[in-house]
Structures are given as structure tokens and as C-alpha cells.
Amino acid sequence: MAVTKNEHGQTNSINQVRYGCAVGALYSVVSIPGAVPIGHCGPGCMDKQYTSLAFYNGFQGSGYSGGSVSPSVNAGEKEVVFGGEKRLDELIKSTLKIIEGDLFVVLNGCIGELVGDDVGAVVSKYQKQGVPIVYAETGGFKGNNFVGHEIITTAIIDQYVDKFTLNKDHREKGLINVWSELPYQNTFWRGDLSELKRILEGAGFRVNILFGGKSAGVEEWKTIPHAQFNLVVSPWLGLKTAKHLEQKYNQPYLHIPVLPIGAQQTAAFIRQVVEYAGIDPATAESFIEQEEKEYYYYLEHFNDFYAEYWWGLPATYAVVGDSTYNLALNKFLVNQLGLIPRRQIITDNTPEKYREAIAQEYQKLAHDVATTVDFVEDGYIVGKLLRETDFGHKPPIIFGTTWERDTAKALKGNIVEVGFPASYEVVLNKSYIGYRGALQLIEKIFTVAISASA
Known part of the structure; x- marks a missing residue:
């Protein structure tokens, strides 16, 4: 059998994996307060997703319904030969008795999909009884956890949220649904979504952030159809969900491909959302003025350090990671810190239809700065490209992951872990976006730089 290769010599084998499989979207469920995932998959599937996404990725933790709490069929030979529907039915019954939840989400994995288990029929029995439960076909062969995430969001909207939508034309001006980073996959998603919600509320909006500690959980999801519009803040993740809501409820969406980092990008971001929403900009402008005053206060004092050490600080950089953080970091590093881009590598297996538009964003990082981007998943090729730069x-x-540590050492460079896997970062509520997150990012960058020279 022939082995195909891309332009970088990459085969269809992947070394140093940088995401989970579709069933890894169970952590999208875990990140909704009050939601509980139920796995219809083989032994080890749930545990492997926990180990990679929630543990060796900032040691984020399992929360209420993740880790060892997540129920699983643990399908074996018996379920492969005779089907696993009976076992799933037993598991759902047991879960409802043992675990309290506002919403239960059954994720059908590879085994269930391949043998043809009718998970929908099993789940529908409970739905008819009024149990808040939905199902999603998330077999690993369908793609990674980015793909699985939007399968999950669509399933919850269609099978649960829609039941509570009596007037599908009702809109609440100033209320927005935010679709952005992938929970758990993006190491700093908790802090980032909190900051995103904070700046949007500061600008005068009410915000359904939907995931994480600042979300009102399942009750918040019920209000999705009544939002004035959907806001997608990423190069591509969330677009499928927004388009689905547009078709389903005639609900418009605004797509901003760049996650804002720093005063310049955040102010532009706020003004773009305010203009689209058609609300009074006075509140937003007052918030921007207040935030910029504080932001530049800290940068003014940072100048003493920079003036003293500028000659020994890094001038060039590379970013390796998912498209959302990769593009956001590039915009910030060029425009705010004046660093020079040398190599940009996106590793999230971005769907082909979005790649050209994303690549165009790198051609306009600043009015006089442009660069190219490579879409590569294989760690060996990533390391090879970095060493050749x-x-x-x-x-x-x-700016990369744990996988880049050896390469950075070989280049006598510095490493800042900004994505999966990040096993040298302990993350509680850290953010690298917005006003506050940018200050933390600057602290991290230059602490790493001067520590490396010690």
C-alpha cells in the first residue's frame, strides 16, 4: 500500500499528537456547569481523554463530572458481538440514580458506531419520560475533539434547547452567545472565557459564555435562541454552530477571526461588536478608556525593565499551536511587542475550506508585517521546520507545547507553553487574552527570557 505525503514530507501517521479524538468532546460537556457525559465506548477511551486533555495539559482537573466520575459502558467483546444497547440502557439507569445533573449527554464512540448500536433509540426512551438527556455520534474516526465539540453543541441545541424555545423569533437586544476557544483543549480556556465575558459585559452586553465557571450552565443554554446574535471569536471553530443557529432560528452571527490580546486588539474588537449590535457606544468607550488607563499604567513601569535589558531579549519568535491561539499571539507579538515572526505552524487539523482565509490573516499582521503559515500536525515535521528556520x-x-521543549533547547531558545500538551504549566485561572491576560502574557514571556540567561 502506498504511503501518501504532503508538501512537508508528512505521512498519514502522526507523531506527538496535539488533540483528542471526537469523543474527547466529553470535556466540552464537563465544562458546562451541571452537565454530565455518559460514554458509550471502549475501556480506556474516557480515561485517555482525561489524561491528555485535563491532566497533562495544564493539570486543569476533572471537575464535577470529568475524570473518574464520567460514566462509561466500557464496551468489550460481548458488546462488539451482540451490540451494546442493553448495557447502555443499564448504565443510563444507574447514572440517573447516582449522579445529579441538569443535563446528561451520551457520546457514542467508535465501537458503538461501527457495530451499529441505535443509541438514539435508547436515549429517546428517556427523553420521552422527561429526562434531560441527549446523544451525539462522536466516533473517533469522525475527526478530532474540535469536530466532536460542534457535534455536541448541535446535539444539545437540537435535542434539548429547542424544546424550551416557544417563540423562535423572540430576540433580546444586547444579549449575545459567544463561541470561541475549545474547553480543555485550549489550556487557558477558563481564564480566557472569563476575560472575554468581562470585557463584553464592560462594553454593555449581556453574555452567554456557555462554558466554564462564568457560565450559568444549562439554564443559560436555554436562552441561546433568544440572543440578538451569535459571536464567533476564532478563525473557524464555532462557525458551524453559528451557521446552524442561523438556519434554525434565523439568528445572525458576527465572525471575528482574531481572539483579542492587548489594548489595541481588544479596543478594536469591542468597537466592532458594538457597531454590529447597534447599541449606544458610550458605555463601551468609557470602559475602553478605563481599561487602557490601567493597562498602560503597568506598561509604563515595565519600560524600565525593557530599557535595561532590551539588548539581551529575544527578537524573533515562532508559534506552534491551534489556529485560534496561533493567530491571536501573532497579532499581539507583532503589534504590541514589536517581535519578528519567523515560523508559524497550526496544528489543529484545520478543515481545508478555512485554510486560505486563515493564511490571508498572516499577510496582514501589521500594516508593514506579513508572514506565512504552515498547517502541520506531525511533531517530527514541526521540529524539522523549526530547526530549519x-x-x-x-x-x-x-510559543508552543511540551513537545517543543527539546527543539527549543537545541536552538538555544526559550519556550513558553501555550497549548496542548502543556505539562510544565499548572493552570487554575490564567488568561492570556484581553487587557488583563495580555499583562500576564508579557510577564510570562520576559520572565522566561531572563530566567533562561541566569
């Missing part, structure tokens, strides 16, 4: 006479700074 000319970073100049100063050691570069690599």
Missing part, C-alpha cells in the same frame, strides 16, 4: 543571531522564543 533562520532566527538570526539571538536565541528565539518558541
Whole structure:
């Protein structure tokens, strides 16, 4: 059998994986307060997703319904030969007795999908009894957890949220649904979504953030159809959900591909959302003025450090990671810190139809700065590209993952872990976006830089 290769010599085998499989979207469920995932998959599937996404990725933790709490069929030979519907039915009954939840989501994995288990029929019996439960076909062969995430969101909207939508034309001006980072996959998603909600509320909006500690949980999801519009803040993740809501409820959406980092990007972001919403900009402008005053206060004091150490600090950089963080970091590093882009690698297996538009964003990082981007998933190729890059006479700074640590060392460079897997970061509520997150990012970058020279 022939082995196909892309332009980088990458085969269809992947070394150093950088995401979960579709059933890894169970952590999208876990990230909704009050929601409980139920796995209809083989032994080890749920545990492997926990170990990779929730543990060795900032040690984020399992929360109320993740980790060892998540129920699973643990399908074996018997379920493969005779089907696993009976076993799933037993598991759902047991779960409802043992675990309290506002919403239960059954994720059908590879085994269930391949042998043809009718998970929908099993779940529908409970739905007819009024149990808040939905199902999603998330076999791993359908793609990674980015794909699984939007399968999950669509399932919850169609099978649960829709039941509570009596007037599908009702809209509440100023209420927006936000679709952005992938929970758990994006290491800093908790802090980032909190900051995103904070700045949008500061601008005068009411915000359904939908995931994480700032979400009102399942009750918040019920109000999705009544939002004035959907806001997609990422290069591509969330677009499928927004388009589905547009078709289902005639609900418009605004797509902003760049996650805002720093004062310049965040102010532009706020103004774009305010203009689209058609609300009075006075509240937003007052908020921007207040935030920028604080932001530049800290940067003014940072100048003493920068003036003293600028000659020994990194001048060039590379970013390796998912498209959302990759693009956002590039915009910030070029426009706010004046660093020089040398190599950009997106690793989330971005769907082909979005790649050209994303690549165009790198052609306009600033009015006089452009660069190219590679779409590569294989860790061996990533390392090869980084080692072949000319970073100049100063050691570069690599914004990447744990997988890039050895390569950064070989380049005598510095490493800042910004994505999956991040096993040298302990993350509670850290954010690298918005006003506050940008300050934390600057602290991290230059602490790493001066520590490396010690």
C-alpha cells in the first residue's frame, strides 16, 4: 500500500499528537456547569481523554463530572458481538440514580458506531419520560475533539434547547452567545472565557459564555435562541454552530477571526461588536478608556525593565499551536511587542475550506508585517521546520507545547507553553487574552527570557 505525503514530507501517521479524538468532546460537556457525559465506548477511551486533555495539559482537573466520575459502558467483546444497547440502557439507569445533573449527554464512540448500536433509540426512551438527556455520534474516526465539540453543541441545541424555545423569533437586544476557544483543549480556556465575558459585559452586553465557571450552565443554554446574535471569536471553530443557529432560528452571527490580546486588539474588537449590535457606544468607550488607563499604567513601569535589558531579549519568535491561539499571539507579538515572526505552524487539523482565509490573516499582521503559515500536525515535521528556520543571531522564543521543549533547547531558545500538551504549566485561572491576560502574557514571556540567561 502506498504511503501518501504532503508538501512537508508528512505521512498519514502522526507523531506527538496535539488533540483528542471526537469523543474527547466529553470535556466540552464537563465544562458546562451541571452537565454530565455518559460514554458509550471502549475501556480506556474516557480515561485517555482525561489524561491528555485535563491532566497533562495544564493539570486543569476533572471537575464535577470529568475524570473518574464520567460514566462509561466500557464496551468489550460481548458488546462488539451482540451490540451494546442493553448495557447502555443499564448504565443510563444507574447514572440517573447516582449522579445529579441538569443535563446528561451520551457520546457514542467508535465501537458503538461501527457495530451499529441505535443509541438514539435508547436515549429517546428517556427523553420521552422527561429526562434531560441527549446523544451525539462522536466516533473517533469522525475527526478530532474540535469536530466532536460542534457535534455536541448541535446535539444539545437540537435535542434539548429547542424544546424550551416557544417563540423562535423572540430576540433580546444586547444579549449575545459567544463561541470561541475549545474547553480543555485550549489550556487557558477558563481564564480566557472569563476575560472575554468581562470585557463584553464592560462594553454593555449581556453574555452567554456557555462554558466554564462564568457560565450559568444549562439554564443559560436555554436562552441561546433568544440572543440578538451569535459571536464567533476564532478563525473557524464555532462557525458551524453559528451557521446552524442561523438556519434554525434565523439568528445572525458576527465572525471575528482574531481572539483579542492587548489594548489595541481588544479596543478594536469591542468597537466592532458594538457597531454590529447597534447599541449606544458610550458605555463601551468609557470602559475602553478605563481599561487602557490601567493597562498602560503597568506598561509604563515595565519600560524600565525593557530599557535595561532590551539588548539581551529575544527578537524573533515562532508559534506552534491551534489556529485560534496561533493567530491571536501573532497579532499581539507583532503589534504590541514589536517581535519578528519567523515560523508559524497550526496544528489543529484545520478543515481545508478555512485554510486560505486563515493564511490571508498572516499577510496582514501589521500594516508593514506579513508572514506565512504552515498547517502541520506531525511533531517530527514541526521540529524539522523549526530547526530549519533562520532566527538570526539571538536565541528565539518558541510559543508552543511540551513537545517543543527539546527543539527549543537545541536552538538555544526559550519556550513558553501555550497549548496542548502543556505539562510544565499548572493552570487554575490564567488568561492570556484581553487587557488583563495580555499583562500576564508579557510577564510570562520576559520572565522566561531572563530566567533562561541566569
